[in-house]
Amino acid sequence: MKRRSDRTDRISSLPDDALARVLSFLSARDAVRTCVLSKRWRNTWTIVPVLNFDFDEFPTELVSEDGDDDIDENIKEELKFDSFVCSVLENRGPSHLDTVTFHGEFMSHFCEPLMRWLDRSALLMPRVISAMIPVFEQKELNLPDSVFSCTSLELLQLIHCPYVGKAYLKQNSIALASLKTLMLVNLVLDDDFAQKLLLGCPVLQNLQLFDCELCMSDISSNVLKELILDDCWLLQHMRISCPALVSLLFTSCKNTIRIISLENLTSLVYATINLAGSDDEEVFDNLPKLKLISGLLNATYLKLLFHPLPELKEQLENDISNCGTFCNLKILRIGAWNMVKHFSLIALFLEHCPVLKQLALLLDRS
Numbered sequence: 001m002k003r004r005s006d007r008t009d010r011i012s013s014l015p016d017d018a019l020a021r022v023l024s025f026l027s028a029r030d031a032v033r034t035c036v037l038s039k040r041w042r043n044t045w046t047i048v049p050v051l052n053f054d055f056d057e058f059p060t061e062l063v064s065e066d067g068d069d070d071i072d073e074n075i076k077e078e079l080k081f082d083s084f085v086c087s088v089l090e091n092r093g094p095s096h097l098d099t100v101t102f103h104g105e106f107m108s109h110f111c112e113p114l115m116r117w118l119d120r121s122a123l124l125m126p127r128v129i130s131a132m133i134p135v136f137e138q139k140e141l142n143l144p145d146s147v148f149s150c151t152s153l154e155l156l157q158l159i160h161c162p163y164v165g166k167a168y169l170k171q172n173s174i175a176l177a178s179l180k181t182l183m184l185v186n187l188v189l190d191d192d193f194a195q196k197l198l199l200g201c202p203v204l205q206n207l208q209l210f211d212c213e214l215c216m217s218d219i220s221s222n223v224l225k226e227l228i229l230d231d232c233w234l235l236q237h238m239r240i241s242c243p244a245l246v247s248l249l250f251t252s253c254k255n256t257i258r259i260i261s262l263e264n265l266t267s268l269v270y271a272t273i274n275l276a277g278s279d280d281e282e283v284f285d286n287l288p289k290l291k292l293i294s295g296l297l298n299a300t301y302l303k304l305l306f307h308p309l310p311e312l313k314e315q316l317e318n319d320i321s322n323c324g325t326f327c328n329l330k331i332l333r334i335g336a337w338n339m340v341k342h343f344s345l346i347a348l349f350l351e352h353c354p355v356l357k358q359l360a361l362l363l364d365r366s
Helices: 016-023 028-036 070-090 108-123 191-200 310-321 340-350
Strands: 050-054 099-103 128-133 155-160 167-169 181-185 187-190 206-210 213-215 218-220 226-230 238-241 247-253 260-263 270-275 301-306 331-336 358-362
Touching: 028 050, 028 070, 050 070, 070 108, 099 108, 108 128, 181 187, 187 191, 191 218, 310 340, 331 340
Parallel strands: 050 099, 099 128, 128 155, 155 181, 167 187, 181 206, 187 213, 206 226, 218 238, 226 247, 238 260, 247 270, 270 301, 301 331, 331 358
Antiparallel strands: none
């Protein structure tokens, strides 16, 4: 006897919340496409908590070999994408939006539509906003006020498209009462922005800056727990004073050997510092006394990679000699561009590590 196949649509029988959760793993375009499956699915996409808008899903199809129609075709796809995003955001249901992302290789003229999308998204009170932003090099970037005043926002990622240079991030005001994590990529940040950010984000715990130019003299916060500066240019002396900071990461930053001061890092546990230095001696003129190693005293795990210039070796020795004792340091990974020439610095450092359990010397094989 043949077993009768069960063709019951069990997925459609799930409650709306469950279906919306399933659709949140799809791109926004694929989620909207499910509306043609049946009446049950017609409006489900309007309550999806996660909207991932990806411009790469709207590929340009070349219509001629000589390329004369390439630009027109690009414009068609851009207009189609703009219309799609606006339609989805305007037809959202009353439920709050959890996450919205705008990713793709946008051209610079896409900045204005993107500002509209961000403004509309922020009004839906999301928890997360992530966007790739195209702006011409050296131009100011002013995001909608609704983005930097969204009370529900906990995570904000702004990635400036790398192929158009860096843009200045400027905001009239910042009031993000719930923001815990901020990631900025390929932007120019100054003191005015830093002050507004740290004052306007009372619960900011995680600050990540990648490939940014930093014209900032001070990062001071009583609540910041994690700070990442990766591949950044520090254009002036910077003081970092964060008593709640647990994790500090500097990697491949330029001009950091002489123009950062670490203070009041009383809660620090993990620190990774890669000091690229500078070959321009003028960079080090008229700068405050080096205070780097002495700011890491409370760390349990420490990774140090440095390329100290000859004129800075004495400064580093003085900083290490006067830094006190690393009472908590258990793991130390340390390396230098020329290890042989800097064994004396390493030996001096070890004199201040009485409870050290693991030591790794990182050799530069190049």
